[in-house]
C-alpha cells in the first residue's frame with residue numbers, strides 16, 4: 001500500500017438526479033501521472049473537486065496513509081494536494097507575482113520565495129512579466145501562471161483540470177513540455193483531466209476512461225503506444241469526444 005493517493009468507491013451527487021460520479025476507484029503512485037479522460041459531463045472535474053475537498057462526496061480518499069474524506073480543503077492543501085481548476089481562475093487584477101504569492105499563502109515566507117524562484121525559472125515567459133497584471137497575459141501564459149501558482153504550494157499531488165482548454169496547439173505543446181520537465185525533475189504526482197488524448201499520452205502512466213460518472217476502461221500508457229490500440233481505445237471509450 002505505497003500509493004500516494006487511493007480513491008475508493010468515490011461518489012458525488014449534486015441533487016436528486018443521477019450522481020455525477022458513481023463508485024469510482026483508482027490509485028496514484030508517488031511521482032505518477034494519471035489521466036482521467038471522458039466527454040463533457042462525464043464527471044472528471046467532480047472527481048478533482050471531491051479529492052481536493054471542494055465538493056462533498058462519499059467513499060474513501062486516502063492520501064499518504066491518511067483518510068481525507070471529511071477534511072476541509074485547507075487541510076488537504078497543507079498535506080500537499082493542490083487543485084488547478086479548469087478555466088485557470090487566476091486573479092486578473094493582481095500581478096503575476098501577487099498571484100504566485102497567493103499560491104504559497106500557507107507557506108513560511110522563505111519557502112514561498114524559494115518556490116516562486118523555482119516556478120519563474122520553469123516558466124521564463126511569465127518571469128519576464130512578474131509585475132504585469134495577470135489579465136494582460138496571453139492564454140498560454142495564464143495557464144502557466146495557474147500551474148505555477150499551484151506549484152508554489154509545493155504539492156505532492158497536483159490536480160490539473162484541462163490545461164489545454166482554449167489554447168492554440170503551439171501553446172498546448174509549450175505547457176505540456178513544461179509539465180514533462182516537472183515530471184523529469186521532481187517526484188510530483190499529477191492527476192490530469194484532459195480531452196486531448198494525444199498530449200495526454202506523452203505525459204501519463206495510466207489512463208482511466210470515464211462515462212456517465214463511472215470508470216469504464218483503463219489502459220497503461222505503454223498499451224496505447226501502438227496506433228491501432230490507441231484507435232481501439234478511442235472508439236471504445238471516447239468516441240466522438242476524442243475527435
Ligand SMILES: Nc1ncnc2c1ncn2[C@@H]1O[C@H](COP(=O)(O)OP(=O)(O)OP(=O)(O)O)[C@@H](O)[C@H]1O
Pocket residue numbers: 014015020038039040041042043044045046047086
Ligand atoms: N455544481 C454543480 N451542480 C449541479 N450539477 C453539477 C455541478 N457540477 C457538475 N454538475 C453535473 O455533474 C455532471 C458531471 O460534471 P463534471 O463537471 O464533473 O464533468 P466533466 O467530465 O468535468 O465535464 P467537462 O469536461 O465539461 O468539464 C454533469 O452532469 C454536470 O452537469
